[in-house]
Amino acid sequence: MKPRYIIDLDKLAETARIAKGNAGRLGVHLLMALKSFPLPSAFPALLPSVEGFTCSGLYEAKLARAGLPASRHQVHVHAPAYTEDEMEEICATCSHVVFNSLAQLARFGAYARGKGCSVGLRVNPGFSSADCLAYDPCCPDSRFGVTWEELEALERLDLLEGLEGIHIHALCEGYADDFAELVERFAAK
16 A cells, blocks of 8 residues: 555644634734645645745745635745746746845845735744754754844845845744744844
């Protein structure tokens, strides 16, 4: 017998409805991360509850867009790097583009905005609850996101004009108390 994933789609839909209710009470958008769950056959169970997908690159974004029945769903993309060759397709596929560095933002931000994309920046908060250094996006010498030091040294503040959001990835296997500490530390800076 071949290995299989067995997914109870009714249970998945119920869990998504609960998450949607919590998101509504908190006033946040509910997005499904494709990196952890790239199964288009399960999308129909999720679509009534999620506002879109978050993807870690062009190919995940294309998978998300192909599985969406209407343009009302958002497709957010974030990646450590983008190439000039893929930027046109990223902007045609995604509603939101998150840049990993100030250099990426300077190079592609105006183009993405011009194509109608919401533009964001990944910020490295310098705090993570990850137990394993290999999975810690905030570990020493990490290349994931703009550090506080880089933001404080920024001379061209116009670079941040038009920025509509920030992306923080620091809670690998984290829980609510880890999130609360992250928010406190982030707000303090």
